[in-house]
Amino acid sequence: MSRRYADHATARRAALTAxxxxxxxxxxxxxxxxxxAGLSGPEEIVTHWGPNGPDRTGPWWEFAITVAAVDxxxxxxxxxxILRARRFSGMGRWLAPVSLGITVMHTLGLGVGVVxxxxxxxxxxxxxxxxxAIGILAAIIVGFALPRESPATSAPPATAIPLGxxxxxxxxxxxxxxxxxxxxxxxxxxxxxxxxxxLVTVADRHALWLFVVPVPxxxxxxxxxxxxxxxxxxxVTIRSAIGWPRMRIPxxxxxxxxxxxxxxxxxxxxxxxxxxxxNGKGRWGFVSRRGPALEITxxxxxxxxxxxxxxxxxxxxxxxxxxxxxxxxxx
Amino acid sequence: xxxxxxDGLVVRYGGRTAVDGLSFAIDSGEIFGLLGPNGAGKTSTxxxxxxxxxxxxxxxxxxxxxxxxxxxAAKSKLGVQLQSSSFQAELTIEQLxxxxxxxxxxxxxxxxxxxxxERMGLDGERAQPFKKLSGGQQQRFSLLVSTLxxxxxxLLDEPTQGLDPQSRRQLWTEIEALRGEGGSILLTTHSMxxxxxxxxxxxxxxxGRLLAxxxxxGIVAEYREDPRVRRLAHGEPTxxxxxxxxxxxxxxD
Numbered sequence: 001m002s003r004r005y006a007d008h009a010t011a012r013r014a015a016l017t018a019x020x021x022x023x024x025x026x027x028x029x030x031x032x033x034x035x036x037a038g039l040s041g042p043e044e045i046v047t048h049w050g051p052n053g054p055d056r057t058g059p060w061w062e063f064a065i066t067v068a069a070v071d072x073x074x075x076x077x078x079x080x081x082i083l084r085a086r087r088f089s090g091m092g093r094w095l096a097p098v099s100l101g102i103t104v105m106h107t108l109g110l111g112v113g114v115v116x117x118x119x120x121x122x123x124x125x126x127x128x129x130x131x132x133a134i135g136i137l138a139a140i141i142v143g144f145a146l147p148r149e150s151p152a153t154s155a156p157p158a159t160a161i162p163l164g165x166x167x168x169x170x171x172x173x174x175x176x177x178x179x180x181x182x183x184x185x186x187x188x189x190x191x192x193x194x195x196x197x198x199l200v201t202v203a204d205r206h207a208l209w210l211f212v213v214p215v216p217x218x219x220x221x222x223x224x225x226x227x228x229x230x231x232x233x234x235x236v237t238i239r240s241a242i243g244w245p246r247m248r249i250p251x252x253x254x255x256x257x258x259x260x261x262x263x264x265x266x267x268x269x270x271x272x273x274x275x276x277x278x279n280g281k282g283r284w285g286f287v288s289r290r291g292p293a294l295e296i297t298x299x300x301x302x303x304x305x306x307x308x309x310x311x312x313x314x315x316x317x318x319x320x321x322x323x324x325x326x327x328x329x330x331x
Numbered sequence: 332x333x334x335x336x337x338d339g340l341v342v343r344y345g346g347r348t349a350v351d352g353l354s355f356a357i358d359s360g361e362i363f364g365l366l367g368p369n370g371a372g373k374t375s376t377x378x379x380x381x382x383x384x385x386x387x388x389x390x391x392x393x394x395x396x397x398x399x400x401x402x403x404a405a406k407s408k409l410g411v412q413l414q415s416s417s418f419q420a421e422l423t424i425e426q427l428x429x430x431x432x433x434x435x436x437x438x439x440x441x442x443x444x445x446x447x448x449e450r451m452g453l454d455g456e457r458a459q460p461f462k463k464l465s466g467g468q469q470q471r472f473s474l475l476v477s478t479l480x481x482x483x484x485x486l487l488d489e490p491t492q493g494l495d496p497q498s499r500r501q502l503w504t505e506i507e508a509l510r511g512e513g514g515s516i517l518l519t520t521h522s523m524x525x526x527x528x529x530x531x532x533x534x535x536x537x538x539g540r541l542l543a544x545x546x547x548x549g550i551v552a553e554y555r556e557d558p559r560v561r562r563l564a565h566g567e568p569t570x571x572x573x574x575x576x577x578x579x580x581x582x583x584d
Contacts, residue, residue: 046422053421054421118434
């Protein structure tokens with residue numbers, strides 16, 4: 001049975017409703033419930049739990065402020081990506097459900113549930129688990145119920161660059177994240193290191209774990225901020241600035257190469273090295289930015305996408321050698 | 332008017348009868364002791380009064396409110412101190428007092444909290460987490476929490492069990508003070524010394540039935556010539572002699 005797909009406008013409207021307006025209503029209703037319960041309930045409630053149970057009390061409105069302070073920025077974050085999404089299929093169709101799930105989970109589990117049930121032994125474990133369960137359930141139901149667009153088709157093969165007999169052409173290019181962005185991420189990692197040094201030497205030896213935090217941040221930065229793509233007679237090599245991850249595709253394994261438009265969040269769920277499934281086939285992505293990218297289709301139907309400047313030339317060169325390898329010959 | 336009226340109370344668990352037609356009443360401002368060996372039916376009786384266990388038959392009125400038909404109204408008149416209380420161990424007793432006052436719908440400012448703690452001799456410990464209190468302090472704090480809403484009737488389930496003599500005496504003083512403020516108290520105890528020291532009247536029950544009721548001295552006087560009591564007494568019969576004489580000397584678990 002074939003599925004009916006929605007057009008982009010319909011899918012976008014549904015995603016905005018489910019991923020922005022409904023979560024906003026959940027937040028507002030949650031705030032109203034917390035205010036109603038807080039004003040008629042105890043002035044102070046348990047506001048923090050440690051390994052041995054409750055260890056701090058405070059006013060109920062701490063939870064109302066926390067929900068607003070966390071959920072509204074998170075919602076704004078998702079709203080930006082839903083508004084900018086080019087296609088609501090694949091990873092893109094999960095933007096709205098994830099937005100709804102996170103909002104429901106946090107508003108109910110760590111806001112409304114704690115304030116309304118304050119004093120009960122159900123808090124916090126049952127409210128957190130309950131909020132988590134309801135959030136995930138809401139996300140799954142909405143994820144399958146939302147109209148979606150058809151999956152993007154593979155990039156059409158580029159026009160092969162004409163090569164003379166014995167002529168050899170090579171192309172290389174790279175794409176780099178904006179310097180300001182890289183500097184900001186690096187500054188966060190450095191801030192953690194400084195904070196860890198200060199805390200460990202001045203106050204708390206248990207803060208040693210802070211030294212670990214910058215490691216994945218720097219690793220993610222190193223593998224994401226600069227990608228280079230090299231195309232030649234033998235195939236294509238894609239590698240990060242630090243040399244890993246690295247992928248080599250021999251020309252014999254290439255069916256076609258073309259240019260596709262990439263929306264990192266919609267198509268791959270984010271940036272960096274990514275792997276998703278599209279139309280039942282694996283799709284690798286080396287994603288540094290939004291925009292044109294080189295897409296290589298392999299003989300087994302899997303594809304590899306790399307965001308790189310002047311992807312059209314890279315595809316044309318690759319098409320020339322791929323065509324030759326498959327019996328097309330070189331003019 | 333009685334603050335507690337128990338009439339023909341029956342509690343059965345399957346085929347076993349824990350309380351068998353028990354009747355007694357507590358007057359306003361009275362400290363009433365419920366005495367009985369293990370398995371006599373004390374806890375089952377308290378459970379019905381607390382609204383935790385529905386009676387099989389009979390009625391229980393707390394300040395005129397039927398615990399079966401108006402459980403919330405009846406519970407609102409009660410303060411309950413269990414044998415062992417488990418408060419949030421990491422919270423200070425000042426935090427706990429404010430927290431539980433809030434749960435009772437009371438708004439206590441800092442002075443109000445200090446006043447309550449001072450009356451229980453706990454003002455010096457207000458910054459201590461509950462887990463750091465001694466056993467006696469924990470029991471006094473438990474008593475403080477159960478009296479926060481000024482209940483009409485306090486139920487104290489073996490309040491001094493496991494306490495040293497000093498702590499026990501101090502708790503008796505607190506219990507007397509509560510009565511002085513107009514409260515009525517139903518306490519269960521195994522201690523004849525405690526029953527004689529603080530109770531205006533007592534009831535001795537066994538196998539769910541009332542065996543004797545009256546003032547401690549009155550009960551001793553009533554049963555002093557009873558052969559079951561005389562056999563046990565070394566000289567003048569004591570309340571303990573009467574208790575064991577009426578309930579038997581077999582060990583109950």
